[in-house]
Amino acid sequence: MSIPSDRRSRKRLATRQGISDAATQLFMERGFDRVTVDEIAEAADVGRMTVFNHFPRKEDMFFDRDEEGREILREALRKRDLRFPPTEAYRLLAHRLIAERSPLFSFNPQGQGFIETIEASETLKARARAIRDELAEVVAVALSECVGRDPTDPDAHLAAGLLLAIWTVAFLQAHRIFRQTKDAEQAKTAFLATVDKGTIGLKATMAGTPYA
Amino acid sequence: MSIPSDRRSRKRLATRQGISDAATQLFMERGFDRVTVDEIAEAADVGRMTVFNHFPRKEDMFFDRDEEGREILREALRKRDLRFPPTEAYRLLAHRLIAERSPLFSFNPQGQGFIETIEASETLKARARAIRDELAEVVAVALSECVGRDPTDPDAHLAAGLLLAIWTVAFLQAHRIFRQTKDAEQAKTAFLATVDKGTIGLKATMAGTPYA
DNA sequence: TCTAAATATGTACTAAGTACATATTAGGAT
DNA sequence: ATCCTAATATGTACTTAGTACATATTTAGA
Numbered sequence: 001m002s003i004p005s006d007r008r009s010r011k012r013l014a015t016r017q018g019i020s021d022a023a024t025q026l027f028m029e030r031g032f033d034r035v036t037v038d039e040i041a042e043a044a045d046v047g048r049m050t051v052f053n054h055f056p057r058k059e060d061m062f063f064d065r066d067e068e069g070r071e072i073l074r075e076a077l078r079k080r081d082l083r084f085p086p087t088e089a090y091r092l093l094a095h096r097l098i099a100e101r102s103p104l105f106s107f108n109p110q111g112q113g114f115i116e117t118i119e120a121s122e123t124l125k126a127r128a129r130a131i132r133d134e135l136a137e138v139v140a141v142a143l144s145e146c147v148g149r150d151p152t153d154p155d156a157h158l159a160a161g162l163l164l165a166i167w168t169v170a171f172l173q174a175h176r177i178f179r180q181t182k183d184a185e186q187a188k189t190a191f192l193a194t195v196d197k198g199t200i201g202l203k204a205t206m207a208g209t210p211y212a
Numbered sequence: 213m214s215i216p217s218d219r220r221s222r223k224r225l226a227t228r229q230g231i232s233d234a235a236t237q238l239f240m241e242r243g244f245d246r247v248t249v250d251e252i253a254e255a256a257d258v259g260r261m262t263v264f265n266h267f268p269r270k271e272d273m274f275f276d277r278d279e280e281g282r283e284i285l286r287e288a289l290r291k292r293d294l295r296f297p298p299t300e301a302y303r304l305l306a307h308r309l310i311a312e313r314s315p316l317f318s319f320n321p322q323g324q325g326f327i328e329t330i331e332a333s334e335t336l337k338a339r340a341r342a343i344r345d346e347l348a349e350v351v352a353v354a355l356s357e358c359v360g361r362d363p364t365d366p367d368a369h370l371a372a373g374l375l376l377a378i379w380t381v382a383f384l385q386a387h388r389i390f391r392q393t394k395d396a397e398q399a400k401t402a403f404l405a406t407v408d409k410g411t412i413g414l415k416a417t418m419a420g421t422p423y424a
Numbered sequence: 425t426c427t428a429a430a431t432a433t434g435t436a437c438t439a440a441g442t443a444c445a446t447a448t449t450a451g452g453a454t
Numbered sequence: 455a456t457c458c459t460a461a462t463a464t465g466t467a468c469t470t471a472g473t474a475c476a477t478a479t480t481t482a483g484a
Contacts, residue, residue, distance in 0.1 A: 006481090006482080007481070007482085008430070008431080008481055008482075011431085011480090012430085012431070015431085015432085036470065036471085037470080037471070037472090038470085046432075047433040047434070048433085048434090049432070049433050049434070050431085050432050052471090052472070052473085053431075053433090056472085057471085058471070125342075126338045126341070126342065129342065129345065130337075130338065152388075154385050154402075154406065157381050157384075158378070158381045158382075158406060158409065158410060162374060162377050162413065165373040165374050165376070166370070166373070166374070168373060169366075169369050169370050169373040172369075173366050176364075190366075194366065197370065197417055198370060198374065200416050200417050200419075201374065201412075201413030201414055201415070201416040201417030201418070202413055202417075203413070204412050204413040204415075204416035204417075205410055205412050205413030205414075206413070207412075218451080219451085220461070220462080223449090223450085223462085224462070227462085227463085248438090248439065249439075249440070249441090258463075258464085259463065259464040259465070260464085261463070261465070262462085262463055264440090264442085265462075265463070265464090268441085269440085270440070270441090426483105426484085427483090427484080428481100428482090428483095428484100429480100429481085429482085429483105430479100430480080430481075431479080431480070431481090432477100432478080432479070433476100433477080433478070433479085434475105434478085435474105435475090435476080436474090436475090436476105437472105437473080437474080437475100438471105438472085439470100439472090439473105440469100440470090440471085440472105441468105441469085441470090441471105442467100442468080442469080442470105443467090443468080443469100444465105444466090444467090444468105445465080445466080446464080447462100447463080447465085448462080448463070448464085449461085449463085450459100450461080450462090451458105451459090451460090451461100452457105452458090452459090452460105453456100453458080454455105454457080454458100
């Protein structure tokens with residue numbers, strides 16, 4: 001999390017950030033598909049190979065903070081209130097992220113631009129879907145671990161699949177509402193309403209398992 | 213569905229099928245990423261541009277029957293027994309597809325090879341995810357239409373997202389079991405058990421709406 | 425100051441996909 | 455049959471992401 005003290009790591013980080021910043025700005029301005037890696041290298045003032053050294057694929061420059069999401073989902077179970085079951089822990093997480101104005105769920109013009117940039121590009125949409133599946137896997141593993149079951153436990157995978165489906169639909173719906181109304185409060189309310197509604201079913205499906 | 217009578221269309225179809233067949237065989241033999249479009253054109257005895265004429269992207273040669281899936285999901289609601297709600301119609305569809313040995317859910321060595329070819333390729337997995345999202349959209353539209361609501365109805369999208377999540381998890385789980393046990397009956401049973409379990413939650417979430 | 429490892433960069437290549445031009449073929453009219 | 459037109463197949467040239475591998479540069483530490 002904190003910045004490393006040695007110069008080598010700091011410089012590497014700075015180079016990486018410079019590339020990411022240049023890329024993100026260009027992507028937002030002109031759309032992901034209308035920016036070439038050569039242009040990014042030029043804008044960041046580094047060699048083309050340096051770009052690929054830090055970001056194996058072009059999409060990685062856009063989604064350069066996906067590890068955060070994974071960590072949040074793992075932590076939600078590690079640090080949960082043990083009076084509640086895991087499904088409830090995730091419902092509470094959604095409420096907490098909204099209450100704390102997490103940048104992951106920022107309903108404002110900037111977040112809107114982010115979403116629109118994704119939706120305008122098949123490549124970015126594909127990467128977003130892949131991340132969603134990765135998050136589902138993280139949740140499945142975290143769930144099974146937290147109740148002492150095998151990581152391949154079918155119930156854990158079903159719960160994880162349902163959970164990510166709920167959050168995804170809730171997220172898209174909230175952004176759709178924000179796009180139409182420009183009202184962040186309404187978007188947040190819609191997000192939480194959908195999560196809550198979905199959680200009812202998630203708990204019903206998981207009834208009789210340690211997950212609910 | 214039926215083969216067109218005029219020679220032009222027949223020839224076009226034959227060319228298309230020839231490319232698809234050559235491609236599928238090569239993909240299964242060597243893996244999607246180790247086959248080039250040039251090789252496919254060579255094997256199908258057509259020009260490289262002809263390949264792209266019929267299949268805009270390389271993946272389309274592998275997933276060349278995705279429209280069937282869409283149609284099945286639409287038909288399930290159009291021809292449903294009106295005594296049951298839409299969610300039940302989809303549960304019954306799953307049972308019917310399994311009972312009728314639909315090739316879409318064939319737990320046999322060939323279907324296994326198909327799945328393994330997909331799982332070995334990031335490109336194919338990405339396309340599979342995209343198709344899943346497209347199917348969710350189809351279901352959302354079909355659901356809202358069948359109860360006379362707007363195609364953007366949040367409940368319909370939540371139901372569709374949950375449904376596809378359930379089927380996806382069920383499908384992957386069944387294939388996992390088949391891979392381990394080589395027992396098609398066990399795989400089918402697991403598939404339906406997961407669908408049924410997920411449907412409980414789907415109905416709980418949709419309680420109070422016309423979908424459940 | 426020297427050395428080894430990490431980092432940045434250069435060169436050359438592969439392969440998908442696109443734009444646009446051209447050739448070939450089928451179907452219908454005279 | 456012959457000619458015309460539209461659909462279909464194909465060729466050429468290009469762009470761009472991504473990879474393999476070599477080389478240069480910089481930094482940490484002896």
